[in-house]
Amino acid sequence: MPELPEVETTRRGLLPLVGRVVHAVTIRHPTLRWPIPTHLPQTLPGMTLNSLRRRAKYLLCDFSGASGSGILLLHLGMSGRIQLLDDAYPAEKHDHFDVAFSDGQVLRLRDPRRFGAVLWLQGNASNHPLLASLGPEPLEDEFNAKYLQKALANKTLAIKNAIMDGHVVVGVGNIYASESLFRSGIHPETPANHLSLKRCEKLVAEIKLTLNEALNAGGSSLRDFFGTNGLPGYFQQSYFVYGRTDEPCRVCDKAIKTMRLGQRSTFFCAHCQKRGLVA
DNA sequence: CGAATCTCCTGGAGGC
DNA sequence: TGCCTCCAGGAGATTC
Numbered sequence: 001m002p003e004l005p006e007v008e009t010t011r012r013g014l015l016p017l018v019g020r021v022v023h024a025v026t027i028r029h030p031t032l033r034w035p036i037p038t039h040l041p042q043t044l045p046g047m048t049l050n051s052l053r054r055r056a057k058y059l060l061c062d063f064s065g066a067s068g069s070g071i072l073l074l075h076l077g078m079s080g081r082i083q084l085l086d087d088a089y090p091a092e093k094h095d096h097f098d099v100a101f102s103d104g105q106v107l108r109l110r111d112p113r114r115f116g117a118v119l120w121l122q123g124n125a126s127n128h129p130l131l132a133s134l135g136p137e138p139l140e141d142e143f144n145a146k147y148l149q150k151a152l153a154n155k156t157l158a159i160k161n162a163i164m165d166g167h168v169v170v171g172v173g174n175i176y177a178s179e180s181l182f183r184s185g186i187h188p189e190t191p192a193n194h195l196s197l198k199r200c201e202k203l204v205a206e207i208k209l210t211l212n213e214a215l216n217a218g219g220s221s222l223r224d225f226f227g228t229n230g231l232p233g234y235f236q237q238s239y240f241v242y243g244r245t246d247e248p249c250r251v252c253d254k255a256i257k258t259m260r261l262g263q264r265s266t267f268f269c270a271h272c273q274k275r276g277l278v279a
Numbered sequence: 280c281g282a283a284t285c286t287c288c289t290g291g292a293g294g295c
Numbered sequence: 296t297g298c299c300t301c302c303a304g305g306a307g308a309t310t311c
Contacts, residue, residue, distance in 0.1 A: 002305095033287070033307085057305075078304045079289075094289085113288045115305060130307085157282060166306070174304065263284075264304070 002076040004138070004171030005214035007057045010082050014052055014059075017084070020101040021048050022063070029096040032111065033077065036097060036118040043070070043120065044099065056134050056170035060125060070122045072099075073130070077115025083108045135169045138207050143169055145201035152192040152200075159195060160188035161262040163207070172207060175242045176214070178267045180206040182241045187275040188259075188266050194275075241267035 002010070025041040037043075047065035054060065059082075061072040074082065085106040088098065097109040097118050109118065121128050135151070136142040151168045152159075160181060163172045172180070181188050183206040186199060195203065240250055245258040249269040259266050 033305090075305080077288090077306090111288095112290065113304085115288065154281075161282090164305090262282095265302090 002057065002078070002080060003173040003176055003214070004057060005211055005217075007059065007076060007171075008054055008215060010076070011052050011054045011059055014082065014084055014107065017049050017101060017105060017107060018052055019048065019050075020103060020105065021065075022046065022099055023102040024098075024100045026091075026098040026100070027096070028091060028098075029094075029114070032096065032114050033075070033117045034119065037120045040072075040118075040120060043067070044072070049101075055131055056137070056166060057173075058130065060121075068122075070120050071125050073117065073119040073121055073125075073128075074109065075117040077111055077113060077117070079113040080109060080111035080116035083110065133167055135165075135167050138169050138171050138211055143204060143208075145197055145204050148200045148204055149195065149197050152195060155192040157192055158188055158261050159186060159190045159192045159203075160264075160266055162192035163203070164262070164264075169207070171211070174264050174266075175239070176207070176210050178242050179240055180210045182268060182273060183210060185273055187270075187273040188261055188268050190275045241269060243267065 022044045025044045027036050027038070027041065030036045030038065044063065046067065047063040047069075050062045050064055052059065052061055057075060059074040059076075061074065063070055063072060076082070083106075085108055087104060088100055088106045091098070091108070092110070094112040095108055095110045096114070099107040101107075109116065119130075125131060136147065148169070152162055155162050160177050162168055163180070164174065164177050178188065180203065184199065184203040186195070186203060241256050244256045244267060246255050248254065249256055249272060252269065252271045254269060254271045256267055257270050259268075
């Protein structure tokens with residue numbers, strides 16, 4: 001389940017492709033979350049990859065050429081992985097989409113559960129419905145305690161659900177939501193608008209720390225995530241609470257608890273994490 | 280508007 | 296070995 005650190009790691013792994021020209025596009029299984037545009041094998045060849053950006057968990061690949069320009073938007077969904085191959089090795093079962101470059105390198109998207117996406121955007125991408133109403137990037141200064149408290153002001157839902165809402169802040173998925181709440185000492189069920197500015201400060205800081213740690217580790221090592229070189233080279237991150245039901249809290253030794261919040265499994269320590277208005 | 284629920288999909292784990 | 300059920304989960308769509 002790629003979260004923001006994995007997507008950013010993927011982006012960095014693909015940077016060698018910047019400046020290259022597309023040779024061919026192959027669509028093997030066009031039905032991802034939305035259909036892959038069928039015109040890509042005609043549109044992309046001859047275009048140059050000018051830059052690779054990331055917004056939230058979307059990878060934005062800027063292309064241009066004599067015939068025009070556009071942005072290839074890629075999303076990994078929850079089981080997606082992009083490999084950078086030196087050669088177009090025979091595709092395997094869930095290898096749905098290839099972009100081959102003129103030097104022989106191939107960007108290959110594999111996505112068994114097909115929650116991912118490949119789209120073609122033209123014009124001002126920030127106006128695209130998928131991107132237009134996204135909240136700030138968690139690692140930018142724009143995401144700070146003042147902003148967060150204001151964004152949560154009218155929200156009564158659980159804080160865990162709130163920080164997973166891309167309109168509040170992007171890139172905080174289920175794993176890092178549980179982790180950063182534990183590290184902030186905030187109970188996941190706390191109503192979002194009950195957080196004091198001080199607790200918002202703590203939460204913002206811990207979200208940034210948690211994401212940065214994962215980023216520095218090259219993404220967390222989830223079983224269906226691999227880097228662009230195809231190797232599962234990342235060490236298993238040691239989580240404080242995620243996936244540790246009934247195991248001892250690393251801080252107080254009491255058993256980690258689990259519950260469902262917004263249809264998602266949520267892990268927390270009832271002793272270390274406090275609800276409500278705590279200074 | 281906010282909040283909760285539904286939905287897409289497949290592979291892996293566990294039960295018998 | 297096979298079959299069944301449950302679970303994982305990003306985030307848009309739908310409903311209330």
